[in-house]
Amino acid sequence: MAYSQPHPRLSVPSNSSQTSVDHPSSSRFSLPSAAQKPNPSRPSIYDKNLNKSRFAEVSGSSFAFLFSEIVQYTQKRVSGINDLERRLNTLGYRVGIRVLELMVWRTESSSKAPKREIRLLPALMAIHTQVWKAVYGKTADGIEKSVENADEYMIIDNDPPIERHVSVPRDMSQLSCSSFTAGIVEAVLDGLGFPARVTAHNTPNAQHPSRTTILIKLDRSVLEREELLK
Amino acid sequence: MTIYGLWIINKAGGLVYQRNFAEGLAQLSSNEYLVLAGTLHGIHAITSRISPIGPSSGAQVIEGENFKLTILLTATGTKLVLLTSLPDASAQLILQKTYEAYADAVMKNPFHTPEMPIRSEGFDTRITDLIGTGQTS
Numbered sequence: 001m002a003y004s005q006p007h008p009r010l011s012v013p014s015n016s017s018q019t020s021v022d023h024p025s026s027s028r029f030s031l032p033s034a035a036q037k038p039n040p041s042r043p044s045i046y047d048k049n050l051n052k053s054r055f056a057e058v059s060g061s062s063f064a065f066l067f068s069e070i071v072q073y074t075q076k077r078v079s080g081i082n083d084l085e086r087r088l089n090t091l092g093y094r095v096g097i098r099v100l101e102l103m104v105w106r107t108e109s110s111s112k113a114p115k116r117e118i119r120l121l122p123a124l125m126a127i128h129t130q131v132w133k134a135v136y137g138k139t140a141d142g143i144e145k146s147v148e149n150a151d152e153y154m155i156i157d158n159d160p161p162i163e164r165h166v167s168v169p170r171d172m173s174q175l176s177c178s179s180f181t182a183g184i185v186e187a188v189l190d191g192l193g194f195p196a197r198v199t200a201h202n203t204p205n206a207q208h209p210s211r212t213t214i215l216i217k218l219d220r221s222v223l224e225r226e227e228l229l230k
Numbered sequence: 231m232t233i234y235g236l237w238i239i240n241k242a243g244g245l246v247y248q249r250n251f252a253e254g255l256a257q258l259s260s261n262e263y264l265v266l267a268g269t270l271h272g273i274h275a276i277t278s279r280i281s282p283i284g285p286s287s288g289a290q291v292i293e294g295e296n297f298k299l300t301i302l303l304t305a306t307g308t309k310l311v312l313l314t315s316l317p318d319a320s321a322q323l324i325l326q327k328t329y330e331a332y333a334d335a336v337m338k339n340p341f342h343t344p345e346m347p348i349r350s351e352g353f354d355t356r357i358t359d360l361i362g363t364g365q366t367s
Binding site: 061064065067068069070071072075165166167168169172177 | 334335337338339340341342349350351352353
């Protein structure tokens, strides 16, 4: 279905010629098809208590195998590294939408004063700690502001769990599988009202060979609003 | 114990990984390694058939005059082979750990094709950490 055409990009116009305005964003959302009937004997995941599964964990190995298959499946259907990263980003975006919604509902029911982040820095901090904790079970290792560009922020992870078992071959060395994480971040920022374009880059150092930087390039409207809120 | 080398043989008898550690064995060309691995695959198949009682997992150790070959057969038919000196205390343990590294860094790596030669930096690093120069006390 959607695989034959270049998939729609996200809320901010990207370097790709396609924008989400031209295409209804079919690949950003996965809706269950009408043919799938719920099994009445098993309670649906939607009926379960949200906070019961809050600290539940899935097996790291199962996830590693699943993620490996996702990358292989995607790799067979793309024409290059950029395309592969965009696809992974889109898949992460679908996860991110749900992560944000789930986190909001969970704090809604457990905290007395649930709060929505409206300022940029607290929002970034929330992604760095809460989103990372919810998704990966640990916090990210740092937030940095770009020196050169005022609209760029970076979230740094020294050892991204999804890349722990990935060895990228030399001829694809620019590829960062953390584009999936970038998609999650992009969806959360979008959902909070901070449209941005998010990409992932390998920035290894001596101690951390798989250190990864998630680069956030904010939409101009976000910076303008921040100015007004000051 | 001295560890001379590590081979990984896929279920069809092809050598998918070969690495030398300590000096001490004759240097062979890559073709000769392939032939040896294929031969070992065959011998292993025979030993698993000729067991007098019940089904057998085949040869586990082959000993020479001054070296020893320890074989770990995995559930999927991949064979891990460790070449060591005769007095060996931990060959089985090292093979187990190698298997673990194989499962982590090779099978979970999206850029590895099953049954094909292993080219994974992560696996090389894990093996270097595990065996190093091949000298263990």
